[in-house]
Amino acid sequence: MLGKILCVAEKPSIAKAVAGHLSGGSYQTANTGHTYTKNYTFDFDFGGQWGRCNVVMTCVSGHLTGVDFGPQYKSWDYPPPEALFDAEVMTLVDQDKTAIAKNIETQARGAMALFIWTDCDREGEHIGGEVRTEALKGNARIEVRRARFSNIEKVHVMHAAKNPIDLDQRQIDAVSARIELDLRIGYAFTRFQTKLIQALGGVLADTMISYGSCQFPTLGFVVDRYLRVKNFVPEKFWSIKIMHCREDIDVVFNWRRNHLFDRAVVVILFERCIAAKIAKVTKVLEKPTRKFKPYPLTTVEFQKAATSWLRMNGQTAMTIAENLYNKGFISYPRTETDRFDKGIDLKALVAKQIPDNRWGLYAQDLANGAFKQPREGRHDDKAHPPIHPIAHCEPAALNADEGKVYEFITRRFLACCSDDAKGQQTDVEIEYGDENFHTHGVIVLERNYLDVYPYHSWNNTVMLPNFTLGERFEPTEAMITDGQTSAPSYLTEADLISLMDANGIGTDATMAEHIAKIKEREYVFTRARGGGGGSNVDYAAARGRRGDRGGGRGPRGGGSARGAGNGGGGLEEFIPSKLGMALVDGYDRMELDISFSKPFLRKELELRMKAICEGTTTKQVVMCDSIRQYRRVFNDSKQRQSVLRSSCRRFVLEGAVQ
Template identity: 40%
Template sequence: MKFILNVAEKPSVAKAIMKYLSNGRAENVGGRSKFNPVYEFDYNLQGEHVKMRVTSVQGHVMNMEFVEPYNNWKSVSIEELFTAPIQKMISSDKNDIVKNLQECSRGIDILALWLDCDREGENIAFEVVDIVTKATQLRPNNIKRAVFSALTKVDIENAIQNLEYPKQELSESVDARMELDLRLGAIFTRLQTLRLRNASPFLANQPLISWGPCQFPTLGFVVKRQLEILNFKPEQYWTLDMKVNRGANKTAEFSWSRARLFDFTSTLVLYEKCIEAGQAEIVSIEKNEKNKCRPYPLSTISFQKLVSSKLKIDSDESMKIAEKLYNNGLISYPRTETDFFKTTINLKNLIESQAESGDWGDYSRRLLDGDFKWPKAGQHDDNSHPPIHPVKLATRQDLNGKEWQIYELVTRHFLACCSLDAKGFETVVIAQMGGETFEAKGLQVVELNFLEIYPYMKWSENELPIFNDGEVFVPNELMMNEHTTQPPPLLSESDLISLMDKSGIGTDATIHQHIKTIQDRKYAEKTPNQLFKPTQLGMALVQGYANMGARIHEPELRAKTEKGMNEVAARNKSRQELIRETLGEMEDVYRFVVDRFNMLSDAVKNLITAPLQSNNQITCYKCGESGHYANNCTSTRPPLSIRAVNENQAAPQQGQNACFKCGKPGHFANACTEDKNKTNKQAKTGKKKVCELCGVEGRHPKGSTCEHAKRKKPANK
C-alpha cells in the first residue's frame, strides 16, 4: 500500500483536508509539533487503495539570513552586504514543525503539497520539499502539488484526484524578492540608523530607522500628497448658477457650461449680459435611457479598496479576516488578481447555496428564477484563483461583527456581479440666457436590479420639473458666486492602495503589509478621519532623499524590480540575472546617497526639531488661525478672502470675507447691499484696474514678474 504525505500551509487547512477526504474516519496519531497534529486514514486515489497522512506547517519554515559575521553590524562594512553570502535557515521557532515533517516523511511514496496556490505558497512548498527529501528519498515525479481555491469538499476532492507538479519558477521569484529585500533593507537601514542617530537628539535613542524597497515608495505617496496640500496656493474663481422653481418642492438647478472662470471682470461682464437679457429659453430637451453598470468580480486589490472605503476596516485587518473566513470554508481564496469567472465554475450552484439566507435569500432565488446574468469579464487573470466569492452560507450568528461585515460584502458583491445592470432615464435640459448656456440633469430610476442587493454603490434620483422645448422663463435665482479652490485631501487607504497598484509597488498579497509597515515604523499615521499623513520623521526622510536627488522614495525602482520578478515567474529571466541587475543599479544609488548624506541629516534636523518649536507660526488660510493647516481646519467661521481689497478699503479682519463687488469685509457678494448700478456702470465704462504692487494698468503683460500676475495664472485644468 502506498503512503501519501499531505502537507498543508496551516493546521486549519490540514483539518479540512482530513475532514472531507476521510469522511470522519481519520485517526489523530499525534506528532512532534503540539499545534500541527498528524492524521491518518485510508483513501481511494484514482482507483488505488492508499494510506493518507495529513499534517501541516505554519507559513514559512525558513528565513533568509546573512551568514556569520555579516549579520553583525559592528563586524563588517555596509558595502560588503551587496555581496555577502546568505543562506536559508530553519527559523528557531519552527524546529518542532521540521522534526514533525521529518518523522512524517519516513516510508512515504508520494508527497502532496497543499500550500496556498500563489507564489508565496509555492516558495513554502519548496521549503517543505527540501526538508522532506533530506529525510527520505523521493523521485521528482512523486512530488505533487494540489491546486485548489476554496476549502470545500468539491474543491478538495477535485484537487487530490488531479494532482499537478510544483512550479520552481514561482518559488524562484520569491527567493529573488527575499534576497533583494534582505540585502537592500539591511544596507540602507544600517546607513540611516548609524548616521542619523547623530543628526538629531530626537533620534539619539532610536533603535532602528528602517528602510525598505516597498515601504519607502509607499511612504513617498503619503509625503507627496502632504506636500501638495502644504504648497497649495488657493485661487478665487467665479461661477454663474441658475435656479428655477416649479411647484412647492420641485427645483431645477442649472450649471454653467463654462463651469468656472478665474477672472472676475470677465465673469461680471457675462453675468451682466444674462441680467440684461432678463429671461432664459429652453433650447434642448433630451431624454435617454441610461444604465448603471454592476461591479466586476472581486479581486484582492478591489476587495481591499472596497472594505477600506465602505466598511472603514484597514487593509491589513481585512486580509486577516478574509484569511480566517477562507480557512473556515466560507469564502474562496482571498489572494487573487483575477477579476473574471471562467465558464467552468458553476455560479448558479454558488447562488443556490445562499438561497436560504435570511438577508438575501429572496434575491438569490430571483436570480435562479431568471434574473441571473453572467458576470462582466475584467482584464486580469493570475491563472491560479477565481475572484473572491462565497462558497458556503453563513449567518450573523455564526460570525462576529467585522467577520460578518466582510462576509456580507463578499456575498453581496458576488450576487451583484450576477445581476442585471440598473436601468433608468436621464433628462438633460439645455437653456440659454444672454448668450450663455446652462444645463440641468434629472434621473429617473426604473429598475434597481443589482442596486437592490448592493448598498455599497448609490444611484441617486433627481427628478426635474417639467420643461417644454422653446419655453421662455425668468429664473427664480441667477447668482454670480465666488469660490476658492481647495487643496487635495489627504490620502485615504483606498487612494493609497490604488496608487501602489498602479505604480507596481507590492502585489495583491503584500500591499496591505507595506501600508501597515509605514505605520508600525512611525513614518505615517492615520487622522481621526482615517486619512494618511506623514509623521515629521517620515516627512524628513523623504524630503532628505528628494533634496539630494535620490529616487529611492519614488516607485520606479521598485516597480522595475517587481516587473523583473514577474519575468522570473514566467521563465523569461533567471533569478540570478534579476538579482545581479537590481543590485548593480542599487549600488550606484547607494554611493550617490553616501556622497550626499549630509542633505538627509540636514532635513532631519530641520523638519524634526524646527516644527516642534514653530508650529504655532503656521497659519490656516481658511480661518486665519495659527497652529494648523487648512486641510485640518475644523473652524465654522467663514473663510478669509484671498483677494486683495481696493486700496481705499480696510483689509478684512481674521475670519471675515472681502466682498468682490464693493470690496468691504464681512459679507459675500451675494449679500452685498451696495448700489448694483454703480458697479455695473464701472464695469461698462471700461475703467482698467491698476495693480497695487507694480502699477501696471489692466492685464499684466506676458512674462511679468509681479506676484499678482503669478498668483492669478490658473493651474492646468
C-alpha cells in the same frame, strides 16, 4: 501492496479539501507534531503511470524557510552595513516549522512521488521548492510533480491530480532573488540610517529607523499628498448659473464652459445672455440608465471598503477576515480574483443566506428567480475565488467587528448576484445668448442590488419637468456665481491602498502590514478628517505618547484594541510626522540615481522577477546587476550623508514646519 504518493499543500484548508475530494470523503487523520497540520491517508487512482496509490496528504503553513546572515554579521558596528551586500545568506527552516519539515522528510521515505499542491502563484511555486528540498532529504529518488489548480471544486481537483506538471524553477528563482535582495537592502540601509540619525541625539537617540522597499514608497505617498495639500494655492473662478421654475420644480442649468478664471470675460458673456432674454431648448434626451452592481470582492477592494465604510483599519479588517475564514464562515480572504469560476454553485451559496433575518428575504427572492450572474472583472490569480460567504452565521456567534465584516462580505456577495439598479435619465440643453447650458435628471425605477447593499446610494436623483426640443422660454433667473479651486484631501487608508496597489507596493496580504509598520515607526500618523490645524504634529509629542503606553511597543498583532476606535466616526487621514518628512526630504535632496521615496525601485524588482519567470534573464544576472546598483546607491548615500543628517536636524530637532 499499493505504491505511496505524498501530497503537500500550502495550507491546512487546501490539504483537507483536496483529501476530501480525492478520497471521496473517507480518509484517516493523524497528527504531525505541528499544531495546525495533519496527515490525511487514503487511496486514490491517479491513472497513467501511477495507477491506484496509497496517499498521504499533508501541508505546510506558508513559507518553510527564512533567510539570514551568519552570526559574524550580528553586530551593527562591525563589519560596516555595506558588507551585507556580499555577505553569505543562509536559508534555514523557521524555528516553529521544524516539525512540518520533519514530517515531509519522514513521509517522503518510501514514497514514489511527491505531488505539490501549493497555490498556483509565484510564492506558491517557491514554497513548492522548499517542500521539494525537505522531501529530497528523506528520499533522494522521489519523483517531484506539481498539481495545477485554480479552485477547489471537485472536478477541477480530480483533473489536477491526474494531470500533474513540473515545478517551474524560473518562478522559484524569481522569488528567491526577491527574498535575498529585500534582505540585503533592508538590513544595510536600516543599519546605515539608524546609526546616522541616532547620532544626532535628543529624541532621535534611540529611534529605530527601518528602511524597506515597501515601507519607503508607502511613506512617500503620504508625504507627496501632504505636500500637495500644503502647497496648494486656491484660484478664484466665476461661472454662470441659469434657473428656471416649471411645474413647481426649480431647475438649475449649468454652464457648458463650467467656469472661467477671468471675471471680466464672464461678466461680458453673462451680459450677452441677459440681452438675449429668451433661451432655446436645443436638446432633450431621455434614455434608460443604470447603476452597476459591484464586482466580486478582492482583498484590495475589501480593505478599501472596510477602511471607508466599516470604520476599521486595514490590518484589523484582515485579521477579522482571517478569523472568519478559519471559523469556516467565509472563503479565503487573500485573493486578487474578481470573477467567479463557472464551476462554482452560486445559487447554493445564496440559498444558505435565506435563514438570516436581515437579508434572508432578499436571498429568498434571488433564489426564486431574481438571481443574476455576477459581473466578471479582469483579474484572476488562478489560486482563489473572490471573497464570499460559505456558511450562514448567526449574529450572536460573532463580536461587533466580526459581525460588521461578515455582514459586508455577505451583502456584497448578494449584491453581486443581483440585477443592476435601473433608472431613467433626462438631459436637457439650452442655448441662451451665445452660451450653452445643460441640466441632468435621474429617476430610479428599480433599486435591485441597492436594497441589499446600503454602502451604495443613488440618492442624487433629480426629477425634471417637461421640456420640448425647439421651445423657447424666458429663464426665471440668471446669475454669476463665484468660487475657488480647492486643495486635494489628505490620504485616507483606502487612497493609500489604491496607490500601493496601482504601483505594485506589497501584496494583497501585506499592504496593511506596511501601513501599520510606518505608523509603528512613527513616520506617519492618522487623525480624524478635518481635525488638527493643518500643520503636522510635533514628532517629539508623538514620541511622548508612545511613552505613555509604558515604553513598550503597542499590542502585538492585536489590532482590534486600537483599530476599532476611530474617534467616533470620521474618516481617518494620513499625515507624515516630522521624522517621515525628514527622511523623504533628506533622501530627495541627496538626488540618488533612484528615488527611495518613489515606487521605482520596487517596480524595477517586479520587472526583473517577471523577466526571470519569462526566461529572458536569470537569477544570477539579476542578483549581480541589482547588488551592483544597490551598492552604488549605498555609496552615494554614505558620501552625501550630511544631507540626510541636516534634514533630520531641521525637521525633527529644530522643528521646521516644512
